[in-house]
Amino acid sequence: MKNGRPLTITRRTFLAGAALAVTMPAPAFAQQKPVKIGLLTVKTGPLAAGGIQMEQGTQCFLKDRSFTLAGRKVELIVADTGGNPAGTKTKTQELTERDQVDMIFGPLAAFELLAISDYAAQAKMPILSLAAAEDMTQRKPNPYFVRASGTSAQYMHPLADYAAKDLKFKRLITLADDFAFGHEQMGGFQRVFEDAGGRIVKKLWPPLTTPDYTPYLAQISGADAIVQGFAGSNPLKFMKQYKDQGLKLPVLGGAPAGDDALLKSFGDEAVGMISSNFYSNDVDTPSNKKLIERMVREYGNIPGTYSAGLYINGMVAEAALEKTGGKTDDREAFVKALRSVSLTDTPRGPFKFDHLGNVVGSFYIRRIERKSDKLVNTTIKTYKDVSQFWTYEEKWFLSQPVYSRDYPPLKS
Amino acid sequence: MSLWFVLAVNSITFGGLLFLLSAGFSLIFGLMRIPNLTHGSFFMLGAYFATSLIARGLDFWTAALVAGLGVALLGGIVERLILRRLAGAELAQVLVTLGLSFMVADVCLMVWTGDPIRIATPGALTGATSIFGLGFPTYRLAISVIAVAFAIGLWALLERTRLGAMIRAGVDDPAMARVVGIRVSRLFTIVFCLGAWLAGFAGVIGGPILSVYPGLDGEMLPLALVVVILGGSGSLLGSLVGSFVVGFLYNFGQAMLPELAYVVLFLPMLLVLVVRPQGLFGRQAV
Numbered sequence: 001m002k003n004g005r006p007l008t009i010t011r012r013t014f015l016a017g018a019a020l021a022v023t024m025p026a027p028a029f030a031q032q033k034p035v036k037i038g039l040l041t042v043k044t045g046p047l048a049a050g051g052i053q054m055e056q057g058t059q060c061f062l063k064d065r066s067f068t069l070a071g072r073k074v075e076l077i078v079a080d081t082g083g084n085p086a087g088t089k090t091k092t093q094e095l096t097e098r099d100q101v102d103m104i105f106g107p108l109a110a111f112e113l114l115a116i117s118d119y120a121a122q123a124k125m126p127i128l129s130l131a132a133a134e135d136m137t138q139r140k141p142n143p144y145f146v147r148a149s150g151t152s153a154q155y156m157h158p159l160a161d162y163a164a165k166d167l168k169f170k171r172l173i174t175l176a177d178d179f180a181f182g183h184e185q186m187g188g189f190q191r192v193f194e195d196a197g198g199r200i201v202k203k204l205w206p207p208l209t210t211p212d213y214t215p216y217l218a219q220i221s222g223a224d225a226i227v228q229g230f231a232g233s234n235p236l237k238f239m240k241q242y243k244d245q246g247l248k249l250p251v252l253g254g255a256p257a258g259d260d261a262l263l264k265s266f267g268d269e270a271v272g273m274i275s276s277n278f279y280s281n282d283v284d285t286p287s288n289k290k291l292i293e294r295m296v297r298e299y300g301n302i303p304g305t306y307s308a309g310l311y312i313n314g315m316v317a318e319a320a321l322e323k324t325g326g327k328t329d330d331r332e333a334f335v336k337a338l339r340s341v342s343l344t345d346t347p348r349g350p351f352k353f354d355h356l357g358n359v360v361g362s363f364y365i366r367r368i369e370r371k372s373d374k375l376v377n378t379t380i381k382t383y384k385d386v387s388q389f390w391t392y393e394e395k396w397f398l399s400q401p402v403y404s405r406d407y408p409p410l411k412s
Numbered sequence: 413m414s415l416w417f418v419l420a421v422n423s424i425t426f427g428g429l430l431f432l433l434s435a436g437f438s439l440i441f442g443l444m445r446i447p448n449l450t451h452g453s454f455f456m457l458g459a460y461f462a463t464s465l466i467a468r469g470l471d472f473w474t475a476a477l478v479a480g481l482g483v484a485l486l487g488g489i490v491e492r493l494i495l496r497r498l499a500g501a502e503l504a505q506v507l508v509t510l511g512l513s514f515m516v517a518d519v520c521l522m523v524w525t526g527d528p529i530r531i532a533t534p535g536a537l538t539g540a541t542s543i544f545g546l547g548f549p550t551y552r553l554a555i556s557v558i559a560v561a562f563a564i565g566l567w568a569l570l571e572r573t574r575l576g577a578m579i580r581a582g583v584d585d586p587a588m589a590r591v592v593g594i595r596v597s598r599l600f601t602i603v604f605c606l607g608a609w610l611a612g613f614a615g616v617i618g619g620p621i622l623s624v625y626p627g628l629d630g631e632m633l634p635l636a637l638v639v640v641i642l643g644g645s646g647s648l649l650g651s652l653v654g655s656f657v658v659g660f661l662y663n664f665g666q667a668m669l670p671e672l673a674y675v676v677l678f679l680p681m682l683l684v685l686v687v688r689p690q691g692l693f694g695r696q697a698v
Binding site: 043044045046047048049050051052204205206207209210211212214215216218219232233236237240241244245246261262264265266267 | 415419518521526528530532533540547549621625626628630631632635662664665667670
C-alpha cells in the first residue's frame with residue numbers, strides 16, 4: 001500500500017496495515033490508488049478444498065506479477081462465504097460497499113453465484129467466476145459476468161462426441177450428483193451423444209451427500225460404459241466403491257471427476273478414467289509451466305481446475321486492465337474490455353469470449369495413467385474453439401429449455 | 413433377481429457399519445440423555461486420526477484401535493469439562509455438542525486440509541467374494557462380521573458384567589442407581605468414552621468405503637439419529653435391528669424410489685416417533 005510493498009490483504013493484515021498507516025507520516029504526493037480485487041471463496045465446510053485452491057491460484061498469479069497489473073498496485077481482499085448463499089450475499093455486499101472493490105473473483109458454486117447475480121448486476125460489479133450454471137451466460141445473462149472456465153455442459157459436449165465417435169460407445173449409463181450442476185452436465189452429454197447416434201439407457205441421480213453408492217452401482221448393467229459427473233470428494237468415494245463392487249465397464253467423467261488436484265487422493269481404481277476439462281497439467285504453454293512450478297513451490301500441490309481457473313481469471317483481468325490503461329472507474333468500459341480479452345499463452349491454452357461473456361476455447365479429453373509412483377492425466381484429444389453452444393446454432397440452442405434432470409428426456 | 417440379492421446383501425453390510433456408528437450414540441443417549449451431535453464428528457475424527465497413523469506406518473487394524481482411543485480420550489475430556497456441567501439441560505447440550513461439531517470440522521480442515529483422503533482396504537480383505545455366483549466386496553462382508561462380533565461383545569458387557577448391570581441400572585433409573593451407591597458420574601464418563609471410541613473406530617472401519625473428507629460428519633450423523641430413534645435409545649438390540657432396518661431402507665429406497673430416497677428413510681422414523689416414541693425396543697419414553 002503506502003509503503004509501496006506488494007501486499008496481500010486478509011482481514012488480519014489489513015488491520016495491522018491500517019494501524020501502521022496511522023503511525024506513518026502521510027506521503028507527500030498522491031499516488032494512484034490500488035486496484036482492489038475481491039475474492040469470494042469458501043474456506044470452511046465441505047466445499048473448502050476447492051475454495052482453498054481458488055485462493056492459492058489467485059495468490060500464485062498475483063505473486064507472479066508482483067502484485068502489479070497494468071502499472072497499478074493490486075490489493076486482494078479474501079472473503080469466506082462459508083459455502084452458502086446467504087453468506088455469499090453478505091460478503092458480496094461487504095466487498096462492494098465497504099471495501100469498494102473493482103471486481104470480484106468467484107464465487108465457487110453455482111448456487112452462490114445465483115444468489116448474488118442480481119445484486120452484482122445492479123451494483124455494476126464485474127464478476128469473474130468458475131461457477132458453471134448454464135443460464136448465467138445463456139437465457140438469463142448478467143451483463144457484468146465473465147466466465148473463462150466453461151459452462152456445466154461445455155465440458156460434456158466434447159466428451160460425448162469423443163465417446164460416440166472415437167470410443168464408438170453405443171449405450172451408456174449416466175450417474176451424477178442430484179443437483180443443477182449434475183443435471184446440466186448430463187443433459188449436455190446426452191444431447192450430443194444421442195445426436196451422434198448413441199443412446200443413454202439410464203440416468204441415475206444419487207443425492208449430493210450419499211455415503212454409499214452401492215444401490216446405484218447395483219443398477220448398472222446393459223451398457224458399454226458409464227459416465228459420472230460427481231464433484232467435490234464424491235468422485236473419490238464413487239470410484240473406490242465402483243471397483244470394490246467388481247464393476248469393470250470403462251468410466252468417463254466430467255471436469256471435477258478427473259480434476260488434476262484430486263489425483264493425489266485417488267488410488268489405482270481411477271486408472272483409465274477418461275475425463276474432460278478446460279485445464280490440464282500437460283497443456284504445453286509457458287504460463288502453465290510457471291503456474292505448476294509456483295504451485296508446487298508455494299503449496300506443495302499441483303494445480304487443478306480451481307487454482308488454474310483463478311490464475312486464468314487473473315490473466316483476464318490483467319489483459320483488460322492493459323486495454324483500459326489501468327482504469328476501472330467506467331464499469332461498462334471495463335466489462336467490455338474484459339469480454340474482448342483474447343489470450344493464447346494461458347494455462348488452458350488459447351481462448352476468447354463470446355458476446356455473452358462465456359469462454360470459447362480448448363477442452364481436453366484426458367486419461368488417468370500411472371506414471372511411476374503417481375497418477376497423471378494424459379491428454380488424448382484436444383477440442384479447439386469449443387463454444388458453450390457446441391456446434392449447435394445459438395438461436396436454436398437458446399430456444400430449447402435449459403438442461404435439467406428431465407431434459408432432454410430419456411428415449412423409451 | 414440378482415439386483416434384489418445384491419441390494420439385500422449390501423443392506424446387511426451397510427447396516428453393520430451403521431451399527432458400529434450408532435451403538436455408541438444409543439448408549440450415550442440412553443444412559444446420559446445427551447443427544448450427542450458431535451457423534452458424527454467423532455466418526456470423522458477417528459478416520460482422520462487413522463489416516464495419519466497409517467501414514468506413519470501403522471497397519472490398518474492397529475490404527476483403527478488407536479484412533480478409537482484418541483477419540484475416546486477427546487470424548488472423555490468433553491464429558492468431564494463441559495457436558496457434566498450441563499446435566500439435565502437438554503437444549504444446552506444440543507447447542508454445545510452442535511457447536512463442538514463445527515469446531516471439530518474447522519480444526520480437521522486446518523490439520524488435514526480440505527482434500528479428501530483415501531484409506532486403503534486392508535490387504536487380506538481386498539477383492540470380491542463370490543456368493544451364489546455373484547461377487548461381493550470381501551471387505552464389506554467383513555464389516556458385517558465385525559458388527560455382529562461387536563454386538564455380541566457389547567451385549568455380554570451390558571448383560572453379563574457388573575459394569576453392565578450398573579449401566580443398565582443407570583439407564584432405567586439414574587436417581588435410584590445413585591441411591592444404591594453406584595457412582596453414576598463415573599459411569600457417565602466411562603460410557604461416553606466407550607461411545608466415542610465406538611464412533612471413532614467405526615469411522616476407521618468405514619474409511620475404506622467412504623474415504624475421509626470435510627462433511628463426512630454431517631452425512632453420518634442423521635443416519636445414526638434415524639437408527640437410534642427407530643430402534644430405541646439405550647437398547648443394544650434396538651440399535652442392531654434399527655441399523656439393519658435403515659440399511660435395507662437406504663439401499664432399497666435409493667434403488668427403487670430414488671426421488672423419494674430420503675422420504676423412504678425418514679418416514680418410518682416419523683411414524684415411530686408418533687406411534688411409539690420410545691422406539692421399537694426402547695425401555696422408556698424419549
